[in-house]
Amino acid sequence: MSNILKIAPELLKSGVKILLEARGKSMLPVFGPGDRLTVEPCGFDAIREGDIVVYENAHEPKEVWLVAHRVVKKEASAKGRFLLTKGESPLQDQETLLDAGAVLGKVVHIKKVILNTGPRTMDNGPWTRLFLKFLVHGLWSMVHGPFQEGKMIYKKHGDIVSRKIMDEVILVPIRKNVANMQSIFTLNETGAKIWEWIDGKNTEEDIAKALAKEHDMEESVVRKDVSTLIAQLKEVGAIEALSV
Known part of the structure; x- marks a missing residue:
C-alpha cells in the first residue's frame, strides 16, 4: 500500500x-x-x-x-x-x-483518465487504458445488450454544464440529482474531444471514425475506448441516447 x-x-x-x-x-x-x-x-x-x-x-x-x-x-x-x-x-x-x-x-x-495519446513507449502506448484493465464495453454489452450500429445517437443532458479549461473539460450537474452524477467529472484531452462530438447528430461509430482519423489509429482499437466513455457518461446521466 x-x-x-x-x-x-x-x-x-x-x-x-x-x-x-x-x-x-x-x-x-x-x-x-x-x-x-x-x-x-x-x-x-x-x-x-x-x-x-x-x-x-x-x-x-x-x-x-x-x-x-x-x-x-x-x-x-x-x-x-x-x-x-x-x-x-x-x-x-x-x-x-x-x-x-x-x-x-x-x-x-x-x-477520469480516458485515453493517453502521448508518445509510444514500452509501458505507455498511445491507447493505453489507464483506468480499465478489463473491458467495460464487454461487461456493458453483457448486461444491457450489444450496441447496435447506426441505431443510436447521443446528446448532452440539458442539466449538465461543461466548461473547457486548457485541453480538459469539466462537467458539473446544474441540479443535484442528475441520475448518479453526484460529483464533478473532469475529462482529459481525448475525453474532451469525444464530449465535443456528442452533439445529438453522431453515432458511436461516427465518433470512433473521427477520433481514429485524427490520431491515425485503427478504428477497431479506438472504438473500444469510445464505447467505454459513452457507457460511463450514460450511466451517470451526463448524456442521453436517442433512436435514429
Whole structure:
C-alpha cells in the first residue's frame, strides 16, 4: 500500500482534503483503476443518499484498504445512525452497513483518465487504458445488450454544464440529482474531444471514425475506448441516447 493510503485515514480525520488514485473495479463504470478521486472529510449530517463515501475496510490483519462506495440508504433512529453502501458494478452485489463514525469522507470530484495519446513507449502506448484493465464495453454489452450500429445517437443532458479549461473539460450537474452524477467529472484531452462530438447528430461509430482519423489509429482499437466513455457518461446521466 502506498504511503498516501497509509496516512489517508489520519489526514481525513484531521480535516484534510486528499487526492487518491482508484484501484478497484467495484465502482465501474462510474470510476475505475487509475481515475483520480478528490475526497473531503465530512460528518454524517453532510452525507446524502447517492453520495460516494470513503471508509476503511480491514483486508488483512496488517493491512487496511480504503473503500469508496455509493450510499444507497441513510438511517438515523433510536438504534443509531447507519449508512448502507454498495458498489456500482453489475458484478458487485454485496452491501455494507456502516456505523456513522466509520465514514472518513466523501468523493467530491472524479478526474477520469480516458485515453493517453502521448508518445509510444514500452509501458505507455498511445491507447493505453489507464483506468480499465478489463473491458467495460464487454461487461456493458453483457448486461444491457450489444450496441447496435447506426441505431443510436447521443446528446448532452440539458442539466449538465461543461466548461473547457486548457485541453480538459469539466462537467458539473446544474441540479443535484442528475441520475448518479453526484460529483464533478473532469475529462482529459481525448475525453474532451469525444464530449465535443456528442452533439445529438453522431453515432458511436461516427465518433470512433473521427477520433481514429485524427490520431491515425485503427478504428477497431479506438472504438473500444469510445464505447467505454459513452457507457460511463450514460450511466451517470451526463448524456442521453436517442433512436435514429
